[in-house]
Amino acid sequence: MILYLLIIFTIMTLGSWLLIDNIKVRLVTGWISILLLLISTVSLSANMNYHFGMQKEITYSSKKIIYTAGPLNSPQNLLITKEIGSNSNNYILIYRNSQKSIKPSAHFVPNRKQTAQLIRSRATYRLADVQQATIQTEQIKWVYQNQLMKTLFKVNDETELIKQKAIVTVPKTDWIVMPFNQINKNNNLKI
Known part of the structure; x- marks a missing residue:
């Protein structure tokens, strides 16, 4: 599921920075999508390396x-x-x-x-x-x-x-x- 979210957030980031004409809307949606992309990337990395979301x-x-x-x-x-x-x-x-x-x-x-x-x-x-x-x-x-x-x-x-x-x-x-x-x-x- 996290891989699908990474794809969606990447498309959202590209779309918000490249396709939105209104500067205020572009900045808000662009930074939100970058933040979501960053959070999902860090959480995937943490899961793979440090077993984030898991327990013994x-x-x-x-x-x-x-x-x-x-x-x-x-x-x-x-x-x-x-x-x-x-x-x-x-x-x-x-x-x-x-x-x-x-x-x-x-x-x-x-x-x-x-x-x-x-x-x-x-x-x-x-x-x-x-x-x-x-x-x-x-x-x-x-x-x-x-x-x-x-x-x-x-x-x-x-x-x-x-x-x-x-x-x-x-x-x-x-x-x-x-x-x-x-x-x-x-x-x-x-x-």
Whole structure:
């Protein structure tokens, strides 16, 4: 919408300075249209650079139970990790989503086609005194403050992701966290 307003105010500015013969009317309409053009240009620039008209929104997913990546009949549960980079504390995590899953699957594998999402997303784990292994995701993104700002500045349907963090919490007592390179190669696990 702001782009349409910029076009309208530009045409108004040109028209008022070039087409109006009466000097008093030309000055009043000319300066008003320049002021409106300036305000809309500054507000568009502020929205693009400083997120004017937006606010941060934090959402937490509900905790979901996860299941072992190891054999289902094993008394010891297993979480397999593969660090992305070195000393990043950002991991690809391998576990089952349900007890009925035949094979464990890799989660939080980076999508190299979406580099902005890759940089802003993290996944990690922690050991704690809990009964079940769970995962919870925290997502922070920019959203519009109200309907007017949304109408003025929204160009596409996407919201801008600031940060996404997934934390897998596993019990200290009956879970083992094992790096991917220590897994037997006969398991056919691939990331």
